[in-house]
Amino acid sequence: MEPKNEYPEPRQNNSRVLLWVALLLVLLGINGVLFYLNTQKKTENEQLTTQVQAKDTKLQAQIKEYEDLKANYERQSQDLQKLGLNNDSLVARISGINADLLKLRSFKAGSFSIAEQQRFKQRALNLESQLRKKDDQIAELRKANENLYTETTTLKQKQNKLTDTISTIAKTNRELSEKVSMASRIQADNIHVSILTAKNKEKDDDKEEFKARRVDRVKVTFTLSRNDVSPKETKQIYLRILEPDGAALYNLSTGGGTFTVDGQEAFYTQKQDVVFDNSRQNLQFLYAKGGDYKIGQHTVELYEGGALMGKTTFTLK
Numbered sequence: 001m002e003p004k005n006e007y008p009e010p011r012q013n014n015s016r017v018l019l020w021v022a023l024l025l026v027l028l029g030i031n032g033v034l035f036y037l038n039t040q041k042k043t044e045n046e047q048l049t050t051q052v053q054a055k056d057t058k059l060q061a062q063i064k065e066y067e068d069l070k071a072n073y074e075r076q077s078q079d080l081q082k083l084g085l086n087n088d089s090l091v092a093r094i095s096g097i098n099a100d101l102l103k104l105r106s107f108k109a110g111s112f113s114i115a116e117q118q119r120f121k122q123r124a125l126n127l128e129s130q131l132r133k134k135d136d137q138i139a140e141l142r143k144a145n146e147n148l149y150t151e152t153t154t155l156k157q158k159q160n161k162l163t164d165t166i167s168t169i170a171k172t173n174r175e176l177s178e179k180v181s182m183a184s185r186i187q188a189d190n191i192h193v194s195i196l197t198a199k200n201k202e203k204d205d206d207k208e209e210f211k212a213r214r215v216d217r218v219k220v221t222f223t224l225s226r227n228d229v230s231p232k233e234t235k236q237i238y239l240r241i242l243e244p245d246g247a248a249l250y251n252l253s254t255g256g257g258t259f260t261v262d263g264q265e266a267f268y269t270q271k272q273d274v275v276f277d278n279s280r281q282n283l284q285f286l287y288a289k290g291g292d293y294k295i296g297q298h299t300v301e302l303y304e305g306g307a308l309m310g311k312t313t314f315t316l317k
Contacts, residue, residue, distance in 0.1 A: 059112040062120050063104045069127050070097045076131065079138050083145060090134075097127065184230040186276065188222040188302045188310035195219065196286070212293050212316035220300055221284040222310065224276065235276045238268040238303040239285045244296030249289060260306050268303070 073094050080087040104112075104120065194204045196217040203210060220239060238259055241249045250256040250267040258265050270285050293316050302309040 055112045055117075058117055059104065059107055062112075062117070062124070063101065065124050066097055066101050066104060066120075069124065069131065070094060070101070072131055073097065073127075076134055076138065079142075083138070083141055085141070093127070093130075184227060185307050186227050186230055186235065186304050186309060187225040189225050189280075191220065191222040191300065191302065191310050191312040193218065193220055193300055193312060193314040208312070208314040210314065210316055212295050215293050215316060217286055217288040218314075219284060219286050220302075221282065222302060224274070224281045224283065226278055226280055228278065230276065230278070232277055233275070235274050235304050237272055237274055237283065237309070239270045239287070240267070240299075240301040240303070241269045241287060242299040242301065243294050244298065245294075249287070251290070254288065254290065259303070261303065261308075262306070 073090055077087045077090040077094065080090065100120065100123065107116070193208050194202055195210045195215045196202050196219060197214050198216040202219065203214065218241065243249060248267040249269045255270040257268055257271070259268055259271075260266070270287055272283070272285070274281065274283060295316055297313050297315045299311060299313050301311040
């Protein structure tokens with residue numbers, strides 16, 4: 001019986017070998033499949049990572065573009081303010097760009113879809129186009145302002161020159177007028193003072209010194225000088241008699257009043273209207289105070305047109 005058992009053993013060994021080979025092949029197949037799946041997964045992950053990085057790069061570029069747009073619109077708004085123009089539309093546009101920036105910064109990595117990319121890109125293109133148009137308008141306005149400033153400056157310079165010319169002419173005219181006015185002034189020549197007593201006797205003195213108690217009226221005579229410049233017309237001649245204390249003898253009842261001398265109001269003693277004919281007319285004033293005269297030196301002044309014609313003094317003792 002023992003020799004029969006020797007032949008089946010190789011068959012069993014062969015079966016075991018085949019089983020191990022089959023098992024090894026299965027394991028190799030499984031490992032191959034796992035290796036292939038891992039390789040595919042790695043490739044997909046790398047592709048996904050690349051896509052996320054690309055989207056993030058585009059997102060950052062889009063954010064930068066909107067930040068630049070915001071800065072340019074803010075600059076544009078300041079330009080309009082400097083030109084004194086309304087910039088409400090730009091303020092609203094800047095507010096919209098700020099809202100876009102908030103939206104862009106809210107996207108997570110990889111979530112910036114192609115549709116969103118296209119939408120924001122198109123909006124950026126529209127904003128850029130509007131920005132360029134507004135820049136062109138501002139450039140034209142700035143140029144117009146510069147031209148207007150140049151024209152205004154030129155006109156102002158011409159106006160200043162014209163004003164200077166007018167001022168010079170006015171000054172010359174004033175000087176000429178003053179010269180004519182001075183040249184046309186009439187002078188009083190040969191001014192002489194005498195007195196009349198209560199008995200109507202005239203007292204004369206070379207030194208023009210009189211006793212005060214004898215004076216009833218004061219007589220002033222003079223001659224109008226020749227003046228070919230002064231027009232022949234009615235002149236108002238004013239007499240002022242100043243007492244020793246400098247006060248003018250003045251009484252409305254005796255023909256006194258006020259007139260202007262050197263821009264100030266002054267009292268006069270008497271006045272008379274004379275038709276000047278340039279013939280060296282002889283004139284006189286006769287003044288009665290109606291009371292006692294003061295002791296001391298009195299001054300007689302004669303005026304025409306507010307200008308002093310001449311003066312003299314007399315003394316009462």
